[in-house]
Amino acid sequence: MQTTINWQEIEPEIRMNRKKLSKLESTIKCDYSNINGLVIVRDGYIAYEKYFNDKGQDDVQHVASVTKSVISGLIGIAIDAGYIQSVEQKVLDFFPEYITTDQYKQQITIHHLLTMTVPYPFEDWHEPLDVLCQQQDWVTYILDCMGNEGDLGTFKYSTAGAHLLSAIITRSTGKSARAFANEHLFKPLGMKEIPDFQMGAYEFDDLFGKNVQGWVHDPNGISTGGWGLTLTTRDMARFGYLYINNGKWGNNRILSENWITESTKRNSNNYGFLWWLKEDADLFTYSAIGDGGNIICCIPRLNMVVAIASEFMMQPKNRWNFIKEHILPMMHD
Template identity: 60%
Template sequence: MQRNYWPTKEWQSGDPEALGMDARKLAELEPVIRSGYGNINGTVIVRKGCIAYESYNNGYGPDDTHHVASVTKSVLSALIGIAVDAGFIKHADQKVLDFFPEYVPGAADGQIREITLRHLLTMTAPYPFEDWHEPLDKMCIQPDWVKYTLDMLGRQGEIGTFKYSTAGAHLLSGIITRSTGKSAREFANERLFSAIGMQEIPDYEMKSFGFEDLFGAEVRGWVRDPGGNSTGGWGLTLTPRDMARFGLLYLNRGFWDQTPIISEKWVKESTAMNDNHYGYLWWLREEGGVHAFMALGDGGNVLCCIPEKDLIVAIVSEFIVQPRDRLTLIKDHILPAVLD
């Protein structure tokens, strides 16, 4: 997709009408957000590569970073793709245990030997917990999160059945560290963030590993485990503008200003619709012939990319339990503002 400019240094804002959006309907967004989505701290809508709408609430501004929770997973997916492109990882079907040769599974744990990166990326690896009841708190008190996850991996269930696991995403971060010699944070700063104009993520020292340190208002930079691995399933802090930059990279099939950052093949595989509606750590949705891929995080953090509309919606939110569905906001109040 040809662009007149790239927001590597700063974004351009455009007149909504010139970008094919109804300015009147966009103006109705602010009262809707304030009245029904009070924990939204920032919203950026990008159409045709320019910011068509931007608003901030609760005392935040465009330069403030926010803990985007599981949006982190989709960034990690990109890093795995970049590592494959660079030859640090052979391919998505490489066995997980290739990266942990010191780990010796028990004789009864045959399944773990067959689990690949693709299974972790698509959430189709088996674990011993019930679906959507992952004991993440147990992982967070372990001295070695990677070993804890390997000990769970392949237990019960069958390979190929969808089961959402944040620990599995963290294992992918461990694989980034093992294969590249850099943490996911370091690798992202070097190979992804700097290339598309995102802020460098600072090295934030983890002084303790309590709830607030790992999940709460104390989160800074990119959370890491006791072994120094960046958390793979959450813990990254971003501005909504930088979330939108990341979305724009995927909307342009991995290219940024004619430079391939992620292979087009990886982007296509990551966002191709399937029966689970889940790609390589991206949620997938198709409705009315419109395909969207999304990074979704607890509390209502959302990066929604709609290629057919050349549209990106980035929303950052304060964590609350059971926030109102952001997809309803997008469907009822943002998509109707698209004129062409």
């Protein structure tokens, strides 16, 4: 099995059905028009690579909440390197200046943040990110909200919690998540260095669209943990294949195999360590998913990664349905 991705072009029929492949491009243009890039990797080889809307392999795309899964990987690297003790370490251990007598808040661990099982005072899927982005100190604001109005251990999706994990990376390593990733993740994967990016505002296009470049940070230099990272479609495929390949890239061990196992372990919430888990018939997948139709879908049984970079749009067509209906039928077993 390939331990890195072989970017050299190979004959498509080796990995995919050529007749069905010819229909894929027209399907994307007609029904999934905001897809800018699609890379399919199988057994370490490129099975398919195509770009749309005048984009190419060097163009970066804001991957939105795919950023969260990258943050998860960085937490694993920090634990493997001894910067963080374990996922059971208390969140407030990293913020000793934050004084509270709230014993409930004191129980919250990194594990709770990774699995989105921290209570917050907002309705499910109605997180007020606009309020967060108006704060001068995002971390204190999140710590104030954390643990309120809910039960610890109950799933509640939160972008703020992912940002707190980014702050924990900075507190434990002395580097921003971006700088830590460039050194310990992106460079070892053969990616270009991700630049820092200072926003002038945090409005719609800053959160989701054309203004996002490099890796955004909050007003205090903390890399945004829940969004704000730009990657090429090939970079997305690299990251997914690192997980499919149990944490190794070439001869380098980047992530421990145990971290990947724990990150993608099946559970009742269908959510791992900032990865979405899915059982569909006899196929188990785990995916990094971002608003607008960005996805890195890992399919272990097929030793396959599907990376899709998309221009942001509201309520895009479901990417798993696209993969299941238009990509999987093309694959040779």
